[in-house]
Amino acid sequence: MADKLQKxxxxxPNGYEIEVVPLPxxxxxxxxxxxxxxxxxxxxxxxxxxxxxxIEHKLFAKPGYxxxxxFAEYGANSNAYTSYTKTAYLFQTLDKPYENLxxxxxxxxxxxxxxxxxASERGIIDQEIQMYLDMPEWVLEQRILGQLYPNxxxxxxxxxxxxxxxxxxxxxxxxTYRQNYRPDNMDLVIVGDVDFKKIENIVGNSNFHEVPxxxxxxxxxxxxxxxxxxxxxxxxQGRSAYGIRINxxxxxxxLVKLQFxxxxxxxTLIGEASDNYEKMSNLNIIxxxxxxxxxxxxNYCFIIxxxxxxxxxxxxxxxxxxxxFNELKDVLDEKRFERxxxxxxxxxxxxxxxxxxIANQMAELYFYNVDYLRLVxxxxxxxxxxxxxxxxxxxxxxxxxxxxxxPK
Amino acid sequence: MRKSIxxxxxxxxxxxxxxxxxxxxxxxxxxxxxxxxTKRRLLANVLSNSTKHxxxxxxxxxxxxxxxxxxxxxxxxxxxxxxxxxxxxxxADPKFLLHDINQLEENLKLLGEIVFQPNLQSQGExxxxxxxxxxxxxxxxxxxxxxxxxxxxxxxxxxxxxQNNPDxxxxxFGNIDQLxxxxxKELYKHYIDVIKNDAIIVNVVGDVxxxxxxxxxxxxxxxxxxDGSRHDLKIHFDKFDxxxxxxxKKEEHKHLNQSRLALAYLTKKIDQDVSRLAPQAMxxxxxxxxQSQLFLQVREKNSLAYSVxxxxxxxxxxxxxxxxxxxxxxxxxxxxxxxxxxxxKNDKFSDDQIEHAKKVLxxxxxxxxxxxxxxxxxxxxxxxxxxxxxxxxxxxxxxxKMDRKHIVTVAQDMSAIAQYRLIGD
Numbered sequence: 001m002a003d004k005l006q007k008x009x010x011x012x013p014n015g016y017e018i019e020v021v022p023l024p025x026x027x028x029x030x031x032x033x034x035x036x037x038x039x040x041x042x043x044x045x046x047x048x049x050x051x052x053x054x055i056e057h058k059l060f061a062k063p064g065y066x067x068x069x070x071f072a073e074y075g076a077n078s079n080a081y082t083s084y085t086k087t088a089y090l091f092q093t094l095d096k097p098y099e100n101l102x103x104x105x106x107x108x109x110x111x112x113x114x115x116x117x118x119a120s121e122r123g124i125i126d127q128e129i130q131m132y133l134d135m136p137e138w139v140l141e142q143r144i145l146g147q148l149y150p151n152x153x154x155x156x157x158x159x160x161x162x163x164x165x166x167x168x169x170x171x172x173x174x175x176t177y178r179q180n181y182r183p184d185n186m187d188l189v190i191v192g193d194v195d196f197k198k199i200e201n202i203v204g205n206s207n208f209h210e211v212p213x214x215x216x217x218x219x220x221x222x223x224x225x226x227x228x229x230x231x232x233x234x235x236x237q238g239r240s241a242y243g244i245r246i247n248x249x250x251x252x253x254x255l256v257k258l259q260f261x262x263x264x265x266x267x268t269l270i271g272e273a274s275d276n277y278e279k280m281s282n283l284n285i286i287x288x289x290x291x292x293x294x295x296x297x298x299n300y301c302f303i304i305x306x307x308x309x310x311x312x313x314x315x316x317x318x319x320x321x322x323x324x325f326n327e328l329k330d331v332l333d334e335k336r337f338e339r340x341x342x343x344x345x346x347x348x349x350x351x352x353x354x355x356x357x358i359a360n361q362m363a364e365l366y367f368y369n370v371d372y373l374r375l376v377x378x379x380x381x382x383x384x385x386x387x388x389x390x391x392x393x394x395x396x397x398x399x400x401x402x403x404x405x406x407p408k
Numbered sequence: 409m410r411k412s413i414x415x416x417x418x419x420x421x422x423x424x425x426x427x428x429x430x431x432x433x434x435x436x437x438x439x440x441x442x443x444x445x446t447k448r449r450l451l452a453n454v455l456s457n458s459t460k461h462x463x464x465x466x467x468x469x470x471x472x473x474x475x476x477x478x479x480x481x482x483x484x485x486x487x488x489x490x491x492x493x494x495x496x497x498x499x500a501d502p503k504f505l506l507h508d509i510n511q512l513e514e515n516l517k518l519l520g521e522i523v524f525q526p527n528l529q530s531q532g533e534x535x536x537x538x539x540x541x542x543x544x545x546x547x548x549x550x551x552x553x554x555x556x557x558x559x560x561x562x563x564x565x566x567x568x569x570x571q572n573n574p575d576x577x578x579x580x581f582g583n584i585d586q587l588x589x590x591x592x593k594e595l596y597k598h599y600i601d602v603i604k605n606d607a608i609i610v611n612v613v614g615d616v617x618x619x620x621x622x623x624x625x626x627x628x629x630x631x632x633x634x635d636g637s638r639h640d641l642k643i644h645f646d647k648f649d650x651x652x653x654x655x656x657k658k659e660e661h662k663h664l665n666q667s668r669l670a671l672a673y674l675t676k677k678i679d680q681d682v683s684r685l686a687p688q689a690m691x692x693x694x695x696x697x698x699q700s701q702l703f704l705q706v707r708e709k710n711s712l713a714y715s716v717x718x719x720x721x722x723x724x725x726x727x728x729x730x731x732x733x734x735x736x737x738x739x740x741x742x743x744x745x746x747x748x749x750x751x752x753k754n755d756k757f758s759d760d761q762i763e764h765a766k767k768v769l770x771x772x773x774x775x776x777x778x779x780x781x782x783x784x785x786x787x788x789x790x791x792x793x794x795x796x797x798x799x800x801x802x803x804x805x806x807x808x809k810m811d812r813k814h815i816v817t818v819a820q821d822m823s824a825i826a827q828y829r830l831i832g833d
Contacts, residue, residue, distance in 0.1 A: 025426030027774045066708075072699045075767045094771045123711030130665040131714055131732050134557050134832075234663040237552040273469035281465070281541055287548035308548055339473040346477025349500040352428045353780065380506070 005352060007362075007373055008196040014211075015184025017366055018203055021191045023355055029097040029192030030355035031090060033108045034363040037180035038085040039158040040300070044218045048167035049153060050125070050160015051176050053082040054118075057125060058173065059089070059107055061117045070103040078107075082158055085297040086364060090356070097194050098202060105206040108186070111177050113170040122165045129159045136235050140306060140405050144241035147226035147401040148302050179215060183208045189363045191355040220299055230312070230404035239405045240312040242319040246301040246394045252368040259296035260379055261390040262303060264340050266292045268332045268387075269323055270305065273339070275331065276322050285314045312404040320400065325391045337384045344379045409618040410787070416607040416638035419625065420787040421618045424780075428504050430512065430614030431780045432519055433496035434630075435788060436606035438639045440491045440575040446582035447590060447598045448484045448493050453542040454534050454595065455495075456482035458527040463535065471518060476500040478515055480522060486580050488723060488793060489644045493602065495523050498780070501615055512616060513624055520629040524603070532596055539592045550584045557668055557830060561730065564828035565670035568656035569726070573646055604636045609791050613783045641792050646724055648674045651825035664832030667738055671729040671745070671828075675720075676821040683810035684798065689765040690818045691720035691727055693757050694748060699764055701748035701757075706731065712741045723796065727822060735831050752819040755812065762815065766807055773803060 009019040039052050060067045060080075071078040076093035089107050093100050132138045146155035160168070190199055225245055248258055270276045270292060280286045290307035305323075309315045351357040362372035370378065409421045438444075462468040472478045478499040485492050497519040502511040527535040553559055563579055570576035578586070610630070612621055625631065652674060675687050683689075688696075695702035695718030706716045716731040733741050751757065776782045789797055798806060 023426075025424075026778045028778055068698050072697075072764055072767075075771055077697065077768075077771070092775065094774050120708075120711050124707055124714055127666065127712075127714035127732060127734065130734070133665040136555055235555045237548060237555060271469070273466050273473055275466065278464060278466050281545075282537065284544060288545045289549070289552070308552055310548075339470060342475075343473040343477040345506070346475075346500045349428045349504050350477070350479070350498070355778065376506075 005358070005373055010200055012183065012204060014208055015182075016203065016208065017187035018200060019187065019189045019362055019366070020194060020196045020199055021189070021358055021362065022193060023191055023358070024193075026192060026355060027094060028092055028355060029100075029190065029194055030092050030359050031097070031101055031104050031188070031190045032088055032359040032363050033090075033104050033186065033188050034086055034088040035108070035181055035186045036085070036367045037087055037185065038083050039156065040084050040153045040298075041180065042153045043215075044220060045153060046218070047172060047176060048160060049156040049164040050158070051168055051172065052087055053159045054121065054125065054165070054168050055173055055177050056080045056082045056087050056089075057121050058113055058117060059111060059177075062106070062110060062112045067103060067107045070106070071100060074099045074103065076100045076103075084154055084158065084295075084300065086367070088360065088363065090359070092356070097190070097192065098198055101190070101199065101202055102206070105203065108181060109207045109209060111174060113173045115170055118168065118170050118173065122168075125159055125165060126162050129157060129162060132157060132159070136233055136239050136405050137306070139233065140239045140241050140403060141304065143229065143231070143403040143405070144243045144304055144306070144401070147228060147403055148243045148245045149300070150223040150226050152222060154300060178209065178212050181209075182211050184211075187363050187366045189359040191359045225399060225401050228316075228402040230406055232406050232408040235405065235407050237308045238310060238312055238407055239306065240309050240315045241304055241306040241403050242316055242400065243305075243402065244303040244323070244395065244400045246296075246303070247399065248296070248301045248394070253370050255296045255301065256365065256368045256370045257378060257382065258301065258390065259294055260344060261382055261387050262294045262296070262394070263344070264337070264382070264387050265328060265391050265395060266294060266303060266305075267340050267343070268336060269328055270319070276318075280318055283314070283318075285309060285311050285318055312406065316402045316404075320397055323395055323400070324397070325388075325395055328391045328395070329388065332384070332387065334384060337387065341379060341382070345376055348375050348379070409622065410790075413626070414634040414638075415636070416640060417610070417634045418608070418791050419610045419622065420612070420791075421616065421621050422611070422613045422783045422787065423616055423618055424613055424783065425615045427614055427780055428501055429498050429780065430501050430515075430612070430616060431496060431498040431784065432516060433494060433611045433784050434519065434523060435609045435611075436493040436495075436602055437487065437490040437609070437641060437792070438602075438606045439642075440486065440489055442575045442578045444598065445484075445491060445578040445580060446586035447595060448491055448602070449580070449582040450542060450546055450587065450590060451595055451599055451602065452482040452484050452493055453546055454538050455522055455526055455599075456480055457538040457542050458535065459521040460525040460527055461521055463527050464537075465541070475511065475514055475518070476505060476509070478518065480518070482522065484580055487788070490641065490792070491580075493606070495519060503615070512621070516624060516628055524629050524633050526599065529592070533592045534596055536592065539595065543587065543590070546582060547584065547587055550582060550587065553581075557662075557664060557666070558730070558732075561668035561670040561828055561830045564658060564660065564830065565672055565728065565826055568658055568826040568828055569648065569651070569672055570646065571656060572650065576646070603633060605638055607639050607641050608634060609788055611784045611787050613780045643793055648724075648726075648825050652823045655824050656826045658827075659829040659831060661831045661833055664830070666732045667735040667832045668830040669729070669731045669733060669738060669741065669828075671824065672826040673727040673822045674825050675725045675727060675818055677725060678818065682814045682817055683806045685769055685803075685806045686810055686814035687722065687725070687727075687818045688720050688769055689762065689810060690752060690815045691718055692765040692768055693761050693815065694718050694727070694752050694819075695729055696720075697768060699761075701751055702729065702745065705748055706741060706744050710744060712737050712744065735833060738829065738831070749819065749822070753816065753822070755816045757812070757815070759812075762812055766810065770807060
């Protein structure tokens with residue numbers, strides 16, 4: 001391979017990881033600060049749902065200014081997002097990368113939660129929650145997660161609920177922030193033309209807060225998988241989801257490998273190049289919205305298969321019957337395996353066109369002790385036998401469930 | 409390299425080394441017609457389902473995977489007063505691959521098969537499975553449109569804006585009634601018409617040698633199919649004068665958690681002494697980003713919306729505003745939106761806001777060139793309507809000449825012409 005991406009990295013004594021990737025020819029510099037903390041981290045429900053997302057919104061508020069103004073002053077646009085297990089803050093700029101980096105550090109290092117600013121944010125987030133409640137795909141994802149992980153924080157909307165927002169206040173925001181925005185729980189990725197030494201210097205001299213004593217996290221125990229369910233919404237087209245919970249007790253880097261292996265299994269069994277996809281399509285069980293998603297994050301590992309359908313029962317029956325180790329054994333030969341591997345390598349190259357994709361993937365993989373630049377080697381190391389072994393172990397019909405949303 | 413290779417057929421090759429992929433895109437254009445919009449969308453889907461040599465969806469997808477995950481994309485979109493049926497393939501640049509593979513020729517061949525070697529049942533009909541599957545898929549997609557409330561509100565506004573233009577009344581993705589009646593034979597007949605008569609723009613972006621690509625292209629099946637009379641691309645602009653006199657309004661009710669508001673305003677064509685970038689700067693100050701009046705006043709200060717923004721469409725001089733709101737506060741929000749428009753009209757904005765708008769325009773332009781699609785779109789505009797483009801020097805000139813008077817002029821000449829409300833109750 002020619003012109004591989006290069007990376008410069010350093011872990012500060014306080015545990016904060018810095019990674020810089022030059023991207024020759026690109027005009028922009030993209031910066032991203034991530035913390036290994038997301039919507040599921042509610043200390044087993046002790047904290048109100050949506051608190052991670054609320055922190056993400058409200059960290060922008062500082063005494064007398066909003067951080068987005070500072071980014072704008074230095075010509076950058078900025079954003080942030082919260083996922084189930086991570087929260088990220090980012091900027092994209094043409095110039096003044098070092099000034100913008102200082103703003104990014106100010107954003108994640110200096111909370112300013114007040115009763116007034118927390119109260120005003122509730123109305124905004126409540127509108128966000130209402131918006132998602134009108135999206136059937138989004139509702140379906142929460143419901144199937146509620147079946148896969150009953151009563152677990154992952155089954156709640158990332159933004160929480162109108163009710164849980166009422167329990168979020170400046171004190172629990174600050175306490176939760178301090179517990180989770182620790183330098184050893186965060187990383188920073190800069191993609192673009194910058195001087196690594198300067199970056200290191202700026203971050204090293206920034207205002208990391210004193211790390212409080214860590215509260216012990218209650219042991220997470222998952223309830224048994226739900227038996228499935230359905231509900232009606234004011235929609236024109238029904239949606240179905242089939243979920244598989246993977247009880248994977250593996251190390252973090254192995255979890256990333258497992259995610260690739262599970263993706264290869266699903267691609268073989270129900271991907272667009274599978275016999276099953278063609279059959280389900282010809283039987284009119286699915287349309288082209290049909291897709292699957294493999295998630296392997298921290299304690300959670302699951303697969304959700306979903307799409308629009310007019311025949312939810314047939315949709316579920318078909319998947320239950322055909323998502324199996326035996327079927328995989330029959331259809332996965334060496335030639336197909338090679339194709340699927342090539343496809344995965346291609347996806348990796350496609351992502352390298354985009355500074356934001358590089359930064360986001362690299363920042364997240366750090367928390368799994370996986371080097372983004374070694375992903376091709378990791379994919380290449382997966383053998384045909386590995387995939388069969390994973391399928392035999394995890395793709396069974398006693399760890400699956402379903403949810404349907406039907407038109408009223 | 410940019411050259412005309414046949415009547416109304418243009419080839420653009422843009423050799424750029426910074427990307428890890430190469431993209432080839434072929435656009436087929438003809439004037440929008442209400443009777444053809446649904447056909448062209450279904451045609452896009454049927455042609456990308458399978459080909460003569462890859463006669464099933466599975467076989468075609470297998471081929472894409474063999475080529476390291478090549479991405480075939482066929483779709484239709486509105487481009488000025490044209491329907492653009494675009495075929496593209498994006499693929500990994502072979503120099504980044506572990507194994508040597510002739511990506512350029514193989515992918516061009518695959519794209520050629522999709523365009524010119526369809527999967528036929530018999531002479532005059534597409535393969536029945538491909539046709540039936542894609543018709544069913546499109547039917548299902550069209551049925552789902554009503555479940556996407558943001559799209560419903562955009563379509564509601566569009567329908568009001570183009571009430572006197574029947575060709576614009578059918579959404580670009582088609583219409584259920586037309587689709588229901590469409591037969592395989594009719595679709596094939598339209599396909600033949602497209603291949604013979606549409607204007608064609610070919611674009612290649614990535615690390616390719618211009619001469620080598622031209623040679624490969626002119627020896628491919630594309631070269632055998634490009635002759636023909638082919639449509640001239642005559643541009644027409646929609647007029648909204650009647651709506652200035654009598655703005656259109658519509659309100660619909662649904663069982664929803666959140667209401668949606670979509671507003672449209674017409675700005676006047678600007679005089680030569682006013683910066684061509686003034687409408688875009690005005691839009692940025694009004695609602696174009698998170699420093700705008702709408703974001704700061706409607707969302708941040710009054711907590712009335714999570715999403716509220718404006719955008720400017722330079723071709724038809726329209727400013728549109730979209731917001732997701734609580735039904736109970738919709739009047740309050742409209743009042744606040746109107747106050748923000750007055751704020752700009754009455755020259756209340758600061759010098760910092762002007763500087764910010766200028767900075768954002770410059771940054772967006774530069775950052776957009778970090779994507780392959782930017783080069784393809786720029787090349788298409790260059791071919792279809794080059795007057796809409798500014799080169800770097802012109803852009804800097806327009807940016808430097810812009811002052812607050814220009815922005816105020818644009819705002820003062822802005823008229824409300826349509827309002828669509830989707831009320832959740």
